[in-house]
Amino acid sequence: MCGIIGGISLSANAAATVYDGLLRLEYRGYDSAGISALDGGAITTVKRGGRVSALGKDAAALAGRAAIGHTRWATHGAPSDINAHPHNSGAFSLVHNGIIENYAELKAELVARGYSFASETDSEVIVKLIDDCFSGDFPAAVAAALRRLKGSFAVAVLYAGFDGVIVARYKSSLIVSGCKEGIFAASDVPALPADAENIFVLEDGDIAVITSGGVRFYDFYLNPVARVQRHIVRGEYDSDAGNYPHFMLKEICQDARTVADTAEAFSRSADLAAISSAVGDAEEIIITGCGTAYNAGLMARRYFEQAGKRHVRIEIASELRYYPPADCSRALVIAVSQSGETADTVEAVRLLKARGATIIAVTNCGYSAITRTADIVVPVCAGAEICVAATKSYLGQLVALRLISRARSALAEAEELVAVARKMPEVLACDEMSSLFADECAQSSAVFFLGRGADYDAAVEASLKLKEVSYIFSDAYPAGELKHGTLALVDESTLSVFVICQPLTAEKCINAVHEVLCRGGRVAVITDDDALAAQLVGIPVWKLPAVNSELSPLLAAVALQLTAYKAAVLLERNPDKPRNLAKSVTVE
Ligand code: M6R
Numbered sequence: 177m178c179g180i181i182g183g184i185s186l187s188a189n190a191a192a193t194v195y196d197g198l199l200r201l202e203y204r205g206y207d208s209a210g211i212s213a214l215d216g217g218a219i220t221t222v223k224r225g226g227r228v229s230a231l232g233k234d235a236a237a238l239a240g241r242a243a244i245g246h247t248r249w250a251t252h253g254a255p256s257d258i259n260a261h262p263h264n265s266g267a268f269s270l271v272h273n274g275i276i277e278n279y280a281e282l283k284a285e286l287v288a289r290g291y292s293f294a295s296e297t298d299s300e301v302i303v304k305l306i307d308d309c310f311s312g313d314f315p316a317a318v319a320a321a322l323r324r325l326k327g328s329f330a331v332a333v334l335y336a337g338f339d340g341v342i343v344a345r346y347k348s349s350l351i352v353s354g355c356k357e358g359i360f361a362a363s364d365v366p367a368l369p370a371d372a373e374n375i376f377v378l379e380d381g382d383i384a385v386i387t388s389g390g391v392r393f394y395d396f397y398l399n400p401v402a403r404v405q406r407h408i409v410r411g412e413y414d415s416d417a418g419n420y421p422h423f424m425l426k427e428i429c430q431d432a433r434t435v436a437d438t439a440e441a442f443s444r445s446a447d448l449a450a451i452s453s454a455v456g457d458a459e460e461i462i463i464t465g466c467g468t469a470y471n472a473g474l475m476a477r478r479y480f481e482q483a484g485k486r487h488v489r490i491e492i493a494s495e496l497r498y499y500p501p502a503d504c505s506r507a508l509v510i511a512v513s514q515s516g517e518t519a520d521t522v523e524a525v526r527l528l529k530a531r532g533a534t535i536i537a538v539t540n541c542g543y544s545a546i547t548r549t550a551d552i553v554v555p556v557c558a559g560a561e562i563c564v565a566a567t568k569s570y571l572g573q574l575v576a577l578r579l580i581s582r583a584r585s586a587l588a589e590a591e592e593l594v595a596v597a598r599k600m601p602e603v604l605a606c607d608e609m610s611s612l613f614a615d616e617c618a619q620s621s622a623v624f625f626l627g628r629g630a631d632y633d634a635a636v637e638a639s640l641k642l643k644e645v646s647y648i649f650s651d652a653y654p655a656g657e658l659k660h661g662t663l664a665l666v667d668e669s670t671l672s673v674f675v676i677c678q679p680l681t682a683e684k685c686i687n688a689v690h691e692v693l694c695r696g697g698r699v700a701v702i703t704d705d706d707a708l709a710a711q712l713v714g715i716p717v718w719k720l721p722a723v724n725s726e727l728s729p730l731l732a733a734v735a736l737q738l739t740a741y742k743a744a745v746l747l748e749r750n751p752d753k754p755r756n757l758a759k760s761v762t763v764e
Pocket of ligand 1: 465466467468469512513514515516517518521564565566567640641644757759760761
């Protein structure tokens with residue numbers, strides 16, 4: 177969840193590269209930040225609570241050829257100057273992403289050996305342990321310390337007597353790349369200098385020793401290992417909001433492009449036959465993910481059922497990893513993850529694969545842990561998604577999942593999806609309506625999203641989006657459930673947003689609309705049905721372009737993402753960096 181970067185610069189300016197990289201890594205955590213630079217055998221550290229920019233120009237100007245940096249999402253110890261990384265011990269400085277599960281035991285041992293701790297973090301034990309293991313050989317000390325850790329980590333370490341940086345990974349992402357400026361390791365591609373186009377992806381249990389002479393890879397016993405370089409297309413990692421005030425708005429505006437690109441990539445995929453037979457042969461399909469990715473899976477369960485599959489389950493990955501089915505040997509697991517690095521999803525996939533399941537990964541990141549574990553990878557072509565709230569990746573996931581469920585007729589299905597994407601600009605152009613919806617939300621003590629069938633699935637994601645960026649309490653229900661309890665919460669301070677695009681249950685939803693209205697609750701409706709829209713007088717009604725009702729939730733998603741964005745802005749929240757959250761949840 178934190179972001180790390182470290183490396184060696186050919187100029188004496190490593191800290192500047194690290195600082196710029198941290199600014200681009202902030203989506204992984206933004207409650208404190210810090211940089212250490214090594215210059216002439218001395219390490220200088222600047223760290224502070226708050227955003228990377230709070231480090232100020234001094235940090236970026238630290239002299240030295242080697243530097244490491246960190247942007248934090250707190251797990252152990254509140255966000256503060258002291259708990260910010262890097263953590264230091266003697267001649268060593270370290271940044272860490274992950275969680276050290278046996279830190280209390282290690283800390284007690286180190287305290288007994290005379291070490292004192294400045295912070296409340298689990299990470300500080302790593303640097304003290306390296307210091308304790310050191311007897312003249314830096315790589316050996318790092319390796320010995322890492323072998324004692326339990327949990328997950330990506331680390332970058334400086335030693336005052338070594339002209340370079342050592343990085344290592346276990347269950348937290350880390351890549352290394354050479355560029356004009358030097359050689360840098362980072363949690364993710366956007367942090368790397370713009371000309372870095374070839375990356376090494378570290379495997380769990382890898383150490384990389386980075387010096388001006390190059391990078392060498394080892395295991396935790398310092399046996400050399402070979403890692404293959406991969407080419408990446410940097411255009412995909414455009415991490416600039418451009419003319420948009422926020423990444424969230426930019427990314428919502430890329431929904432249509434994501435749908436079209438994902439559909440096109442799928443229909444050109446060399447794996448169509450393999451996907452078709454994996455789906456056809458499976459006795460059971462288990463779709464899994466977390467957050468928005470889980471919500472895409474909710475909708476996908478219907479896609480598979482509509483396509484005739486009988487045993488389709490959707491499981492939250494954090495539950496599935498601890499409560500897996502006893503026998504998965506005939507199961508197809510479809511793991512959905514924008515980042516491909518979400519710890520719970522990664523572990524669920526590894527566990528079910530070990531139990532014999534076939535894995536299809538639906539991911540936006542071609543070099544992620546999930547991608548590398550899967551039997552088949554179906555790419556979501558969203559490009560870099562920087563806003564913490566998932567928007568365009570959700571649309572891409574829906575498209576990929578829809579097409580997996582219909583791989584035999586992929587071309588025709590892809591065309592239909594592209595036709596839906598062409599209607600998205602029309603939805604985005606409803607400026608007055610999206611502002612009205614946002615205004616209604618912003619005035620509410622709670623917002624309930626209601627729908628039936630696939631509209632309910634869209635409502636679940638709409639609710640997550642609104643609450644995470646606006647902090648307004650929100651929940652979603654199948655509209656028929658309202659009268660079984662939630663109606664007790666309805667009054668003039670609450671808003672009920674109905675999504676009504678399923679003809680089968682549209683009339684039933686209208687009954688629920690009236691049940692709310694006659695109890696003084698406020699209501700807003702999204703529908704693609706003209707006749708229905710005409711019946712609803714005196715309340716905001718957002719009329720969507722009509723499409724196949726199985727796909728209308730894609731248009732509703734665009735409308736409700738825009739609503740959430742505008743509500744956040746109205747309430748003066750930063751939608752790109754909601755409080756307490758981070759983009760890649762790489763810890764449990
Ligand atoms: O990278 P992933 O898709 O695996 O991430 C899963 C969730 O953490 C993510 O969707 C999260 O819920 C977002 N904040 C939703 O907007």
